[in-house]
Amino acid sequence: QQQVRQSPQSLTVWEGETAILNCSYEDSTFNYFPWYQQFPGEGPALLISIRSVSDKKEDGRFTIFFNKREKKLSLHITDSQPGDSATYFCAAKKANYNVLYFGSGTKLTVEP
Amino acid sequence: DAGVTQTPRHEVAEKGQTIILKCEPVSGHNDLFWYRQTKIQGLELLSYFRSKSLMEDGGAFKDRFKAEMLNSSFSTLKIQPTEPKDSAVYLCASRTGGTEVFFGKGTRLTVV
Numbered sequence: 001q002q003q004v005r006q007s008p009q010s011l012t013v014w015e016g017e018t019a020i021l022n023c024s025y026e027d028s029t030f031n032y033f034p035w036y037q038q039f040p041g042e043g044p045a046l047l048i049s050i051r052s053v054s055d056k057k058e059d060g061r062f063t064i065f066f067n068k069r070e071k072k073l074s075l076h077i078t079d080s081q082p083g084d085s086a087t088y089f090c091a092a093k094k095a096n097y098n099v100l101y102f103g104s105g106t107k108l109t110v111e112p
Numbered sequence: 113d114a115g116v117t118q119t120p121r122h123e124v125a126e127k128g129q130t131i132i133l134k135c136e137p138v139s140g141h142n143d144l145f146w147y148r149q150t151k152i153q154g155l156e157l158l159s160y161f162r163s164k165s166l167m168e169d170g171g172a173f174k175d176r177f178k179a180e181m182l183n184s185s186f187s188t189l190k191i192q193p194t195e196p197k198d199s200a201v202y203l204c205a206s207r208t209g210g211t212e213v214f215f216g217k218g219t220r221l222t223v224v
Binding site: 002006032034036041042043044045046049089091093098099100101102103104105 | 116143145147151152153154155156157160162167168203205207211212213215216217218
C-alpha cells in the first residue's frame, strides 16, 4: 500500500497565486522528506527537503510546512509562475535506510 | 559531470517479449535504484542496490522483473515476459553519501 499520499492529484492556479500541495505519511520512522519536481520528458529533480526535527523549510518561493504529530506536510509555492508548471512528488526516507518512498504526485498548472 | 544515463529512451515491445533496459549511474555513486512511474501509482520501487549488492527487491515485481548490477557503473532491468500492464516509465536513480537522489530521464515502455 501507498506509504506516502499526496493531494490533490492536479491543481491549477493563476500566475501570482500561492499553490499548496499536500502530503501525508503513515510510518513514524520516516525522518527526511524531499520534494521532487518533474517536467515532461525529464526525470524528477530535488526541489527542497526537510528533516523531521524542523517544522518549516524555506527556499525562495518554495516553503515546506511539517507537522510531525499529524504526519502531514505541505509545499507552498508563492507567486506561482508558468515555469512552475510541473508534477511535484513528495517522498519520505527512514533513518539509516536509503530508499525514498514516493507519493503519486500532484500535477500543477500555472495559468498566465 | 554526467548524470544518470538511461537507454533506450523509448521502447515498444510485443506482449510476451523480453526487454532489457540499461542504466549508467553517476560516477562514484554507491546506491542505485530502479523505479516504475505510472500516473496512478506514482513512483514504485523495483530494486535497490548498495555497492552492487541487492538490498531490496520490490515484492510485487519479483516474478517477471530482474535487475542486475554488472559492475559499479552499469545496471540492467530485464522484464520477461512483458505484459501490456507493464507499460510505464522506468526510472533509474543513484546517490552517494549525501541524501540527494539523482534520476535519469527514464525509459518509456509501451507493450502492445
